[in-house]
Structures are given as structure tokens and as C-alpha cells.
Amino acid sequence: MDISRFFKRAWSMIKSDVVRAIKDFFTTGKLYKAINCTAITLLPKVMIELRFPRRFQDWVLTCVKIVSYSIVVNREPSVPFPAAKGLRQGDPISYFLFAIVMKYLSRSLKGFQKDKEYKYHHRCSKLGITHLSFADDLLLFARGDIPYVTQLQQCLNQFYRASRLQANQTKSFIYYGGVTQVVKDEMQQIFGYSRGELPVKYLGVPLSTKKMSFAQWQPLIEKTVARISSWTAKKLSYAGKIQLVQSVMFGIQAYWSQLFLIPSKFIKIIEAYCRSYVWSGYNVITRRSLVTWEKMCTPMSAGGLNLINLKLWNMAAAAKNH
Incomplete structure (x- = not known):
């Protein structure tokens, strides 16, 4: 049973909980883990691109495909049923799978190194640095011109279409240096992020x-x-x-x-x-x-x-x- 049919059939029982969760989401910006899941369609492509052994790929996909759940009603577990959308957020293996998917984004950003017309941030040009990432913390660097910033945003949009993962608007910021106010305003319209002020903490250090x-x-x-x-x-x-x-x-x-x-x-x-x-x-x-x-x-x-x-x-x- 796909998730849409499940909600339709069980709506009389789960209606109040789902409505409350959605209301809380618009207030707090957080969605309950029980109904918050991440698409994992990128896994096969990324693992092939990273040249993981075929046997290892089969192991990972088996872990995803055999997931099943059992609902406890009146202290009695129901008959297990398969999970149509794969792993739920919070599953022990989900962190490893997330790291594999993020590798896809990292490789996409490194693709700018092959583009001779792409201009780096002036402090990053010698090393060819386009980004730094640790788990789900990501820093992007670019020259303060609209064309290069637009390229970064297009890369993020492509990643979103493939994985349904996108930056948190409330936790993402743009930091400027040596650009005019007009350019700052245009960049904020492109990304939709708030303007940040240095110094800022990253991975616990300023x-x-x-x-x-x-x-x-x-x-x-x-x-x-x-x-x-x-x-x-x-x-x-x-x-x-x-x-x-x-x-x-x-x-x-x-x-x-x-x-x-x-x-x-x-x-x-x-x-x-x-x-x-x-x-x-x-x-x-x-x-x-x-x-x-x-x-x-x-x-x-x-x-x-x-x-x-x-x-x-x-x-x-x-x-x-x-």
C-alpha cells in the first residue's frame, strides 16, 4: 500500500494527529519524524558513481527494501507491513546513507573546477575550493558576482530535485565582502537567505x-x-x-x-x-x-x-x- 492510500483509509483514526503535526510545523518549522522521511532514489546512482563494490551496493539496497513496521494497538503488535518509502528518519543506517547522498552534491559542486569561466572567491582560487562540508553543515564560496552565485543556486536546485533535500531557510545565511548594496539585494533574492554578520560559529569555533x-x-x-x-x-x-x-x-x-x-x-x-x-x-x-x-x-x-x-x-x- 502506498502512503497516499494509507492516509485515505486510516484518515478517521489519524486525522487529529496529522492536523496537529502540520499546525506545529507552520509554527515551529519542525515536522514530526514519524511523517518526515527522505527520498533515497539517489543511492544506486551515487554508489555506482563512487565505484562501490556490487556486493556492497546490494547489501545497502537490501537494508532499504526489507524495512517493515508493526503498529502496537492495545499493547498488541500488528502484522508487519512493508515500508513503501524506505527508511524513516532516525533509522541507524540513515546517517550513513545521508553521507553517501551528500557526496553527490559535493561532486556536483566540484564540477565548477572544470569550468574555466567560473570565478572563485579570491581567497579560494589557488586551491580551487568551492565548498566545505561536514555532515549536513555546508559552506559555499564564490566570487561576489550574480552569474557565479546563480550557478551555485542552480546546483542546489538540481540536488533538491534529485534528493528532495534543501537548505533550511531559517538556518542559512549569506556573508558578503566588498560588494555593493544592489548586488547584496539581488543575491538575497536568488537564495532567499538572510544576511549574516561575521564573526560566526562553525563546528564550534568562531x-x-x-x-x-x-x-x-x-x-x-x-x-x-x-x-x-x-x-x-x-x-x-x-x-x-x-x-x-x-x-x-x-x-x-x-x-x-x-x-x-x-x-x-x-x-x-x-x-x-x-x-x-x-x-x-x-x-x-x-x-x-x-x-x-x-x-x-x-x-x-x-x-x-x-x-x-x-x-x-x-x-x-x-x-x-x-
Whole structure:
């Protein structure tokens, strides 16, 4: 039974729930997962294009085709029936299938590299970067001229027609640089997105065209203080505190260290909080310290505690990625 026939036959039972869901959608912009599904017609084409082994393709399509559901009525499950539209959103395998489908969009955008008339964003031309993506987060780059922006939108429209996936209008923004107000207005009409202002957060870190201010570094310090605050109620030995600082606190700043050169001022603040927690057990910077932080960061063979020197790690991590 296809989904349209199901709704017609069961309308007397599901009418109130469906109407309420649609009303909530127009209010919140969110659709219940139970009736929110994604077409997966792109899967065979993308897997063939990516040259996945035939056996692997058969496995994936089998997982999609054999999906069935059973409805619990009065605590009794009904006879299972096949799912005509494939996987429901939230299925464990849906994330993997989504990544495969997004590969199709990525390849379409990379097709601009073969177009000699396409003009890149001036900071992306040497590397030929048209986009950056991570899961469902996507950044598009183009020269601030209408023809090139239109090409990007046409690519997104083509992807929508093939997959029924499109950008969320309320969560998508356009960021300009060095273009006139007339061009800005035309671009907003093409995409339909709101205008964004830098700096902006992407994957948890701020993106800015200028040197990062104190306020932009503040979240890193706040995360450190918040984590220490959650430990202060626990009565731990010096060895336990050192182990927490070594593993957890290093993990908090490691991601930022690979992207930015953290100013010495902020590294010292983070180290001061860590040092104070080790010796006092509180989340307040104090002068109480039985051993200097520099000594604590030396190897155990040299009499230290083998903690990681954040400044040296930051320099090494930044050099590795740049």
C-alpha cells in the first residue's frame, strides 16, 4: 500500500494527529519524524558513481527494501507491513546513507573546477575550493558576482530535485565582502537567505576576518571553568585531579589548538585554573601551588608530572595543520 492510500483509509483514526503535526510545523518549522522521511532514489546512482563494490551496493539496497513496521494497538503488535518509502528518519543506517547522498552534491559542486569561466572567491582560487562540508553543515564560496552565485543556486536546485533535500531557510545565511548594496539585494533574492554578520560559529569555533577578540576566546575559558566546577564537589586525590586535568582539560582546548594560535594570555588563564584546581580543588584562581606549572609539565623522568605544555602543543598542532 502506498502512503497516499494509507492516509485515505486510516484518515478517521489519524486525522487529529496529522492536523496537529502540520499546525506545529507552520509554527515551529519542525515536522514530526514519524511523517518526515527522505527520498533515497539517489543511492544506486551515487554508489555506482563512487565505484562501490556490487556486493556492497546490494547489501545497502537490501537494508532499504526489507524495512517493515508493526503498529502496537492495545499493547498488541500488528502484522508487519512493508515500508513503501524506505527508511524513516532516525533509522541507524540513515546517517550513513545521508553521507553517501551528500557526496553527490559535493561532486556536483566540484564540477565548477572544470569550468574555466567560473570565478572563485579570491581567497579560494589557488586551491580551487568551492565548498566545505561536514555532515549536513555546508559552506559555499564564490566570487561576489550574480552569474557565479546563480550557478551555485542552480546546483542546489538540481540536488533538491534529485534528493528532495534543501537548505533550511531559517538556518542559512549569506556573508558578503566588498560588494555593493544592489548586488547584496539581488543575491538575497536568488537564495532567499538572510544576511549574516561575521564573526560566526562553525563546528564550534568562531570564524572571523579579523584578529579574534577577548569575547571570542571567552567560550574556551568558560568551558574550562564549567568542567572544573563540575569536579569541585568530588573529593579526589592529587593523582586523580592531575589525571582529570591531563585528559579532559587537554581535550577541551586540543580542537582549538589545531585551528588557531591561542594568545599566551589565554593559555596562562587556562593553566592558572588547572593549577589552582590541582592544588586547592576549587574553580577559583589562587596562588597556592606546591610546584610551579612549568615543573609540572616536565617529564616524570625529570621530576615533573608529565602534564602537557599547552603553549608548545598549540605551536606543534598549528604547524602540523598549516
